[in-house]
Amino acid sequence: MRIGCRVVRELLSDYIDGELAKEEMAAISAHLLRCPRCRREAEELRALVELLKKQPVPMPDDLYFERLGRSIPREAVGGMTWLKLRLKGLMRARSWLRKAAWYAAVASLAALAAILIDRAFLIESLDEAILKSIKESIGAGGQLTVARFIDRSARPFMAIYKVGSPAEGGESWGIRIGDLKLKLNSVKVEDGAIKFVGNLELSDLKLEGDLSDLLASEEMPLPEAKGVKLPNLSPSRVSISSAPKSPRVKGGSRLREMIYYTDIAFVPLTADD
Amino acid sequence: MSKVMTDELLIEGILEGSEEAFQELVERYGRMVYRVAYRITGSPQDADDVTQETFLKVFRSIDRFRRRSSVETWIYRIAVNCALNLVRDRREEPGGEVDRASERPLDNPERAAERSELRRAIAEALRKLPLEQRATVVLHDMEGLTHAQIAEIMGCSEGTVKSRLHHARRKLRAYLRPFAR
Secondary structure: OOOOHHHHHHHHHHHHOOOOOHHHHHHHHHHHHHOHHHHHHHHHHHHHHHHHHOOOOOOOOHHHHHHHHHHOOOOOEOOEOHHHHHHHHHHOOOHHHHHHHHHHHHOOOHHHHHHHHOOHHHHHHHHHHHHHHHHHHHOOOOOOEEEEEEEOOOOOOEEEEEEEOOOOOOOEEOEEOOEEEEEEEEEEEEOOEEEEEEEEEEEOOEEOOOOOOOOOOOOOOOOOOOOOOOOOOOOOEEEEOOOOOOOEEOOOOOOOOEEOOHHHHOOEEOOOO | OOOOOOHHHHHHHHHOOOHHHHHHHHHHHHHHHHHHHHHHHOOHHHHHHHHHHHHHHHHHOHHHOOOOOOHHHHHHHHHHHHHHHHHHHHHHOOOHHHHHHOOOOOOOHHHHHHHHHHHHHHHHHHHHOOHHHHHHHHHHHHOOOOHHHHHHHHOOOHHHHHHHHHHHHHHHHHHHHHHOO
């Protein structure tokens, strides 16, 4: 296709945006090679677009945007009064937050999750879900005490779950973890379960009983004998999930991704064990 | 991958009267709205007015948000309409748009000396464009939106977007020719 200068100039704007059909793009490229005037015009147009792209906007400071939300009158949101909305929201028990926790679980990009995990309101949902996950994995009869400490100022936020066996009573547990430190980096769903992926740090990990079946995987960084202090596993990655039941190790890649399920960590040993 | 706390969830949150969701939506889109408002109106005062009006409208009509378009596009549309209406009103005022738009903040002195002339010329050139062309060139060449998004925001066809862009750039090039080196 051979086209003249008039047509080319009409199409130049679309051409520099790459918005033309393949043949048209090729025809114009060919024309520009042999026509210095049109070529100059195309260059000028490109330079203009570059110039526009670089135009700065003097933005107000962060405080402006913080205040902005508060300054918008609340009396008429979505055709209802703010008070009514709040009441309605309370009655629906903040279903959006529950959904948010689920959506957060679906998202798998660690960085994005980390940004949102900063948000206090999401942290609460996550914390709840993690506790539930730990408790579920302990089992219905679980009497472990789970104490938690959340450092909201840490980035990514840090949650320490202290899990201890019951101080009294006949039941003992297969594995006791002194401090399970979990730095949440991302949240995702795998096999239908919500998983929290983060850095795990274990300290003073004590093993009791026979865990060989449970921890058969050779890639699992386990101490050689019981009672041996486990080296700091950070920055290996940990997932907490209520399912499935068996430990799995993902990887083979250079960055080995360890996935632990809480199920493996808190298996109650009966008196027969 | 989309944001973890999706825009749709934020809207649900706002409809449940959640203060956090309300703040988060403003936090997420406030800068975008201010930026496009500034680019269309050319004045910080007007950008401020447009930004506030946009969020007021967003919250008032939030129950009418339909998921046909994205939240971003929806907010852009409201912001662009507010900005264009404001500029239209200004033009009818005595003194017109240009006077208002010349109230701009002082820049860092050295950089201002270097660039202010060209910057002012660009702002001036943009102001000379018909409003639809101005908004189109702002959304495409400055905000980096696609033709399809702009068509949705402006309520026109993609063909119209392309044609407005073509004419706008042609005029801008002519206005700015004295600055070409």
